[in-house]
Amino acid sequence: MRIVAKGLTYTYNPKSPFASQALKGVDIVIEEGEFFGIIGHTGSGKSTFVQHLNALIRLTGGSLTVGDYDLADKKCKFLELRSKVGMVFQYPEYQLFAETVEKDVMFGLKNFHKEMKEEEMRTAVREALERVDLNYEEVKDKSPFELSGGQRRRVAIAGVIVTRPEILILDEPAAGLDPLGKKEIMQLLHAIHGSWCKTVIIVSHDMDEISENCTRAAVFSEGKVVMEDTPAAIFCRSDELVSLGLDIPVTAKCARLLKERGIEVQTDFTCDDFIGRVLALWKERGKADAQ
Amino acid sequence: MEAVRFENVKFLYREDGDYAVNGVTLTVGEGEFVAVLGRNGSCKSTLAKLINALLVPSEGKVTVFGMDTSDEKKTFEIRKNAGMVFQNPDNQTVASIVEDDIAFGPENIGVPREEIGRRIDFALDAVGMQAFRHMTPSRLSGGQKQRIAIAGVLAVLPKIMILDESTAMLDPKGRREVMDVIKKLNKERGMTVILITHFMEEALEADRAVVMHRGEVVMDASPEEIFSRAEELEAYNLTLPRAAYISKKLAEGGMPVKGAFNAEALAEEICASLQKA
Numbered sequence: 240m241r242i243v244a245k246g247l248t249y250t251y252n253p254k255s256p257f258a259s260q261a262l263k264g265v266d267i268v269i270e271e272g273e274f275f276g277i278i279g280h281t282g283s284g285k286s287t288f289v290q291h292l293n294a295l296i297r298l299t300g301g302s303l304t305v306g307d308y309d310l311a312d313k314k315c316k317f318l319e320l321r322s323k324v325g326m327v328f329q330y331p332e333y334q335l336f337a338e339t340v341e342k343d344v345m346f347g348l349k350n351f352h353k354e355m356k357e358e359e360m361r362t363a364v365r366e367a368l369e370r371v372d373l374n375y376e377e378v379k380d381k382s383p384f385e386l387s388g389g390q391r392r393r394v395a396i397a398g399v400i401v402t403r404p405e406i407l408i409l410d411e412p413a414a415g416l417d418p419l420g421k422k423e424i425m426q427l428l429h430a431i432h433g434s435w436c437k438t439v440i441i442v443s444h445d446m447d448e449i450s451e452n453c454t455r456a457a458v459f460s461e462g463k464v465v466m467e468d469t470p471a472a473i474f475c476r477s478d479e480l481v482s483l484g485l486d487i488p489v490t491a492k493c494a495r496l497l498k499e500r501g502i503e504v505q506t507d508f509t510c511d512d513f514i515g516r517v518l519a520l521w522k523e524r525g526k527a528d529a530q
Numbered sequence: 531m532e533a534v535r536f537e538n539v540k541f542l543y544r545e546d547g548d549y550a551v552n553g554v555t556l557t558v559g560e561g562e563f564v565a566v567l568g569r570n571g572s573c574k575s576t577l578a579k580l581i582n583a584l585l586v587p588s589e590g591k592v593t594v595f596g597m598d599t600s601d602e603k604k605t606f607e608i609r610k611n612a613g614m615v616f617q618n619p620d621n622q623t624v625a626s627i628v629e630d631d632i633a634f635g636p637e638n639i640g641v642p643r644e645e646i647g648r649r650i651d652f653a654l655d656a657v658g659m660q661a662f663r664h665m666t667p668s669r670l671s672g673g674q675k676q677r678i679a680i681a682g683v684l685a686v687l688p689k690i691m692i693l694d695e696s697t698a699m700l701d702p703k704g705r706r707e708v709m710d711v712i713k714k715l716n717k718e719r720g721m722t723v724i725l726i727t728h729f730m731e732e733a734l735e736a737d738r739a740v741v742m743h744r745g746e747v748v749m750d751a752s753p754e755e756i757f758s759r760a761e762e763l764e765a766y767n768l769t770l771p772r773a774a775y776i777s778k779k780l781a782e783g784g785m786p787v788k789g790a791f792n793a794e795a796l797a798e799e800i801c802a803s804l805q806k807a
Contacts, residue, residue: 417767510779
């Protein structure tokens with residue numbers, strides 16, 4: 240499902256003293272199959288935007304289509320849309336509530352597919368839990384509170400992907416995890432992206448995460464999309480990012496400092512590429528000197 | 531003087547369980563800035579709670595400025611000296627106005643009214659939030675809320691500040707704000723700081739880093755030294771700061787770079803090697 244937004248606007252608390260315009264005309268196209276990153280500092284409108292994608296926030300200005308669903312149309316099948324656009328909030332493990340893991344993961348399924356038989360649901364839950372690398376038999380009857388933080392986050396993700404959404408949106412999926420936990424969650428998202436959800440969209444403050452993982456990304460600032468491109472192209476414009484008050488990956492910081500000293504490193508800003516390029520540069524200089 | 535001392539401390543959450551903290555011996559001097567690292571579940575938070583007597587050891591002894599945490603008569607005095615800031619800023623506000631929120635701590639320990647006013651001033655100045663005195667905490671950003679939480683702890687005038695992943699839920703700007711405040715308190719006021727964190731970059735700002743693994747202290751040195759022992763860190767499921775990782779890989783590729791811990795040092799090293807080449 241392709242996402243196309245044109246001139247999207249949204250105001251919180253309209254017509255009140257607390258009115259604040261969160262989106263001021265967002266134009267963006269996210270193709271099916273992308274691993275898309277959304278960057279922007281707090282209050283830039285990125286959360287407001289992603290909540291539009293499965294109609295948690297109803298469209299009030301501009302146009303938005305997700306696949307064949309036209310969100311401006313009041314007759315749009317919102318429930319069906321929500322089962323196809325899964326949303327994982329920040330710290331989703333705090334939203335687990337059922338007494339067992341199985342019941343928790345099944346909750347979404349029960350709401351979206353009332354016609355499904357119990358047995359089918361169990362199979363779906365098993366598959367979702369296995370997809371997030373949890374052992375179904377081991378965890379299904381446990382209380383979510385008996386699990387570790389990382390495991391709970393996986394259960395929460397399973398609870399969303401269980402409806403087989405085509406688009407999976409995650410708000411800061413790796414926040415609060417230790418370095419290894421972060422790496423594992425990102426690996427998991429790539430595995431889900433390949434096999435389960437066609438499109439994955441992550442909202443992240445961690446620029447290294449964006450540069451290492453995303454096919455394309457959009458930078459939000461003051462309710463608008465100010466850049467939409469591959470991470471490599473975005474981080475080439477690091478001066479602009481810095482002036483927007485955003486962080487840049489360590490590789491981009493370093494490349495910028497080197498450039499000031501007249502050393503150009505052509506890189507896509509992923510760690511491995513940067514290392515390779517710098518080593519190549521060094522070998523080249525060595526050779527030039529030897530001649 | 532010693533601010534905190536752990537003597538072969540063991541701690542059990544359940545009688546029939548394994549030791550969560552398993553034989554920790556550690557001292558933190560007054561005015562030190564110590565970062566505590568370790569993967570999820572390595573009992574970093576348990577360690578923190580043992581300091582201000584939210585938990586008491588099952589075996590061994592924890593003392594704060596010489597006071598034994600298992601002595602209930604001392605609990606109050608210990609908590610006055612060791613303030614704690616937690617992860618979620620939304621869970622740490624009690625009042626609907628910033629200054630009332632900061633007054634909560636001193637009110638509880640019976641500080642006289644005029645003195646409370648002075649302490650609110652002092653605490654808000656220390657975290658740079660004087661302008662927000664009459665605002666509602668719920669309308670502040672995450673970084674601002676955490677600074678208010680820190681101010682609330684400061685108003686009790688503790689000598690030790692324990693931060694349990696207090697920057698984890700913040701965006702990079704909020705994290706910077708909180709780290710700047712912590713460093714300032716440490717440098718200018720000699721506050722003893724114990725910072726529990728998953729961000730390796732934050733650990734670099736401390737004087738000393740302690741790595742916990744399975745309830746034990748497995749590394750205890752300067753952050754620079756800790757990050758030069760990459761293999762060991764890996765065994766404890768920790769990673770290098772990204773700049774350090776890059777400099778290590780460059781060195782492995784044969785380039786004569788020394789370990790660099792931030793982008794500036796890394797650029798410096800790369801530049802120097804290229805000029806030598």
